[in-house]
Structure formats: structure tokens, C-alpha cells
Amino acid sequence: MIRTFFKALAVVAFLACTLTVTVRAQKGSATTKSAGSDPGEQAFRHNCGRCHNAPESLSPREVKAVVRQMRVRAMLTQKDEQLILKYLAP
Numbered sequence: 783m784i785r786t787f788f789k790a791l792a793v794v795a796f797l798a799c800t801l802t803v804t805v806r807a808q809k810g811s812a813t814t815k816s817a818g819s820d821p822g823e824q825a826f827r828h829n830c831g832r833c834h835n836a837p838e839s840l841s842p843r844e845v846k847a848v849v850r851q852m853r854v855r856a857m858l859t860q861k862d863e864q865l866i867l868k869y870l871a872p
């Protein structure tokens with residue numbers, strides 16, 4: 783009985799998480815479309831924007847190091863990582 787309850791709770795928590803992520807993603811694409819269509823910028827906003835703005839005045843080297851660190855935090859795909867690297871260090 784109690785087990786079933788916890789299972790249900792876990793499922794609800796999981797669904798809630800997925801839902802917020804989906805809603806966020808949709809919001810992101812809706813705003814980025816009007817703001818600009820650079821795929822790197824979009825990738826940054828999607829993946830990094832929830833925690834902070836785009837960094838300024840970092841050398842390409844620093845960007846590489848930082849993106850490698852932030853990749854874990856943001857759970858980037860390889861494609862997003864490439865886009866973001868290009869966006870931050872053209």
C-alpha cells in the first residue's frame with residue numbers, strides 16, 4: 783500500500799519534471815525566434831540561459847574550458863556544445 787503510494791509519487795514527480803522542461807523549451811524557442819535566429823545563440827539560451835547570461839570578454843581558450851565544465855551542468859548534447867562553442871568563441 784505505502785509502496786504503491788511512493789511509486790505513484792515518483793511517477794508524478796517525474797512527469798512534472800518532464801513537463802516543466804518541455805514548457806521551458808517551448809518558451810525558449812518562442813522567444814528566440816523573434817529575438818534572433820543564430821542557432822548558437824539559441825543553443826546558449828536553451829541550455830545555459832536558465833542560469834546566467836552569455837559571458838563577455840572571455841578568450842576562446844577560456845570559453846573552451848568553461849563550456850567543458852558547464853557541459854555537465856547543462857547536460858549538453860555534442861551538437862549543442864559545438865554550437866555554443868562557436869557562438870561564444872567565433
Ligand code: HEC
Nearest residue numbers: 826829830832833834837840848849852853855856858866
Ligand atoms: C545549473 C546552472 C548552470 C548552467 C545550466 C550553466 N551554468 Fe555556467 N555557471 C553556473 C555557476 C553556478 C557558475 C559560477 C562559477 C562556478 O561555480 O563554477 C557558472 C559560471 C559560468 C561562467 C563563468 C566562468 C568564469 O570564470 O567567469 C561561464 C562563462 C559559464 N558559466 C558558461 C556557461 C555555459 C556556456 C553554459 C551552457 C553550456 C552554462 N554556463 C550553463 C551555473 C550554470
